[in-house]
Amino acid sequence: MAAPKPESDALIVALTESHLNHNIKDAEVTIAGYTSFRTDRTNTIKGGVITxxxxxxxxxTKVILSASISNTEAQVLHxxxxxxxxxxxxxPPACTDFKTTLENI
Structure with missing residues (x-):
């Protein structure tokens, strides 16, 4: 019996700088066997997170927070x-108000 591949054993995969927006459908970023939770950047391009x-x-799984705040995207799942x-x-490196994001979390 072959050993399972490590990538097939991951329970969670969390990525930053997803660069997704409302024009990109969930079906375009699907990984078989997983459900995606997206927090897209709403006020500018790039950024974003996907878990x-x-x-x-x-x-x-419950979404506790999914927000784009002051050019920062934050997602909290339980x-x-x-x-x-x-x-x-x-x-992002140019973020000047990270404290607001942390307070929301």
Whole structure:
């Protein structure tokens, strides 16, 4: 029996600078076996975060925060079954108000 590939064992994949916007459909960034949670940048281009959760854990996943604040994207997900909270943040180098994002989290 072959050993499983590490990439197929990931429960969560969190990425920053997703560069997605409302013109890009979820189907275009799908990974088989995972559900995506997107926080796209709303006021300028680039930025953004996307988190993929293995499908078997999606029924236990709650979005706590998904926001684009002061050029910073923040996403907070909680997987109750694992008692795990995932925080994914994209803060660009030119961000001048990161404190507001942290206060929202």
């Amino acid at each position: 993929y959760i293995k499908d078997e854990f999606v029924p236990y 997987i109750k079954r694992l008692d795990l909270t995932i925080i994914t943040i994209y803060r």
